Amino acid sequence: ALLPSEHQLQILFILQEALSNIRKHANARNVQISLNNSDDFILSIQDDGDGFNINAAKIQSESHIGLKIMRERAAQLGARLEIISKSGQGTTIRLILPHSARMAA
16 A cells, blocks of 8 residues: 655655665665565665664764654654664664554554
């Protein structure tokens, strides 16, 4: 099912921010983007870069402002943003827009 244009725009901004963060910080060689557009909409962005300590990133430092922006955009959609990362092991960012939030738009 198609997403409303406002949802599409916010998802595009989240994807752009994730890719920008990878370019600036990750030193990644590979990035994989996957989409699952079934009942729930799931966007996954995975890199093989440096990764980071998520607990340290929760401190609102300037270098992690992009994470804050992505979380705010996800919240506006009624979506959840999962960030899975460990130092030296890359990062996965997953945006999950549940079926219920899709229907509310």
